Amino acid sequence: MMDGRAHPRLRGFGTSVFTEMSRLAIEHGAVNLGQGFPDFEGPDFVKEAAKAAIDSGRNQYAPSHGVPRLRAAIAASWTQDTGREVDPESEVTVTSGATEALFDAVQAFLGPGDEVVAFEPFYDAYPAAAALAGGRLRPVTLRPPGWSFDPEELVAAFGPRTRVLLLNTPHNPTGKVFRRDELSVIADLCRERDVVVLSDEVYDRIVFEGAVHVSPATLPGMWDRTLVINSTGKTFSLTGWKVGYAVGPAPLQTALRAVHQFVTFATATPFQEAFATALEVAPGLGYYDRLREEYTARRERLRTVLEEVGLRTLPVAGAYFLLAEVAGHGFRDDVAFCRYLTTEVGVAAVPPSAFYADPNLAPLLARFCFAKKTETLRKAAERLRRLPPQPGGV
Numbered sequence: 001m002m003d004g005r006a007h008p009r010l011r012g013f014g015t016s017v018f019t020e021m022s023r024l025a026i027e028h029g030a031v032n033l034g035q036g037f038p039d040f041e042g043p044d045f046v047k048e049a050a051k052a053a054i055d056s057g058r059n060q061y062a063p064s065h066g067v068p069r070l071r072a073a074i075a076a077s078w079t080q081d082t083g084r085e086v087d088p089e090s091e092v093t094v095t096s097g098a099t100e101a102l103f104d105a106v107q108a109f110l111g112p113g114d115e116v117v118a119f120e121p122f123y124d125a126y127p128a129a130a131a132l133a134g135g136r137l138r139p140v141t142l143r144p145p146g147w148s149f150d151p152e153e154l155v156a157a158f159g160p161r162t163r164v165l166l167l168n169t170p171h172n173p174t175g176k177v178f179r180r181d182e183l184s185v186i187a188d189l190c191r192e193r194d195v196v197v198l199s200d201e202v203y204d205r206i207v208f209e210g211a212v213h214v215s216p217a218t219l220p221g222m223w224d225r226t227l228v229i230n231s232t233g234k235t236f237s238l239t240g241w242k243v244g245y246a247v248g249p250a251p252l253q254t255a256l257r258a259v260h261q262f263v264t265f266a267t268a269t270p271f272q273e274a275f276a277t278a279l280e281v282a283p284g285l286g287y288y289d290r291l292r293e294e295y296t297a298r299r300e301r302l303r304t305v306l307e308e309v310g311l312r313t314l315p316v317a318g319a320y321f322l323l324a325e326v327a328g329h330g331f332r333d334d335v336a337f338c339r340y341l342t343t344e345v346g347v348a349a350v351p352p353s354a355f356y357a358d359p360n361l362a363p364l365l366a367r368f369c370f371a372k373k374t375e376t377l378r379k380a381a382e383r384l385r386r387l388p389p390q391p392g393g394v
């Protein structure tokens, strides 16, 4: 329970359902397909670079906005992908994970009473960042099967106090990759209403068959109002390193840095050096292609298991989650289903209603993470086969 002296704006941000599911998973020895992190190692060439950086004495504070070599590598990678030259000094900032970049940016552009528009379901850090700035999140609901949005609902979510639009593509938890035509609708509105776009692209290297990742920053007239946020976590399977960054125009970076310097000041130096190596070396090694191929295989492995036990999965275009329909299993809501699955079947999943401002809008689904070793997925499969078709839940 939260201390009574905690400020009311923290209301609703106590222990999350993610924490509860992880606790239940440990208590019941469940295979954890809930939390979104890889249970396999990141690449040796990146880990070796971190060890070398520590051993060569790169252990003191980094410049607040990031070590020059990493900023140069981020800028080069952006140019490689988009064709746009980026100034590493003024247009790149390194943060402690994408989460810190998102938090800093929201604090930078939002004040009490201001509003953020975000597509729902959304990553749980978004409403918390808005609330801590004294602002309000205005959700626009994505609906299955295509997880598209109603442009009229989007227009209606914009008001006189809208300062920021938060976008996540590829999207957690749905696996949606926003198409260029959808991004154009969003971009037109943001330009018209002079709104800043924070584009969370942490899964940009994990896209599947035919899907193309497009950053809204690359649309006409959007560079000047967009901060693109990314990190080492998903791309290099090193979620514990928490090295993130923002790419975008200098005036937006100046605002972001004003917050960043007082939140963490700087990010772990040796991990920044290692991330620089990762970005410099990865394309030449064919690393990104291999990552995509491996994730395609992991996704298919988990999909086969889920379908086999009667959990129909929705199509995914990106990121590393599968959503499965759980309506046929007799549960009233997704939280009850996930509790049952964790405690009785021994496999932890996450209820997507936790990603909604109004949980009642959530379709009856469960989110399973496939960033897991074959061995983990095999163990999960054995247990999921115990799932009766109609367990007659609560």
Ligand SMILES: Cc1ncc(COP(=O)(O)O)c(C=O)c1O
Residues within 6 Å of the ligand: 036, 096, 097, 098, 099, 100, 123, 168, 172, 200, 202, 230, 231, 232, 233, 239, 242, 243, 244
């Ligand atoms: C959509 C999204 N954004 C950001 C993050 C967190 O990134 P980081 O670990 O770099 O803070 C996650 C992690 O699950 C995520 O799913």
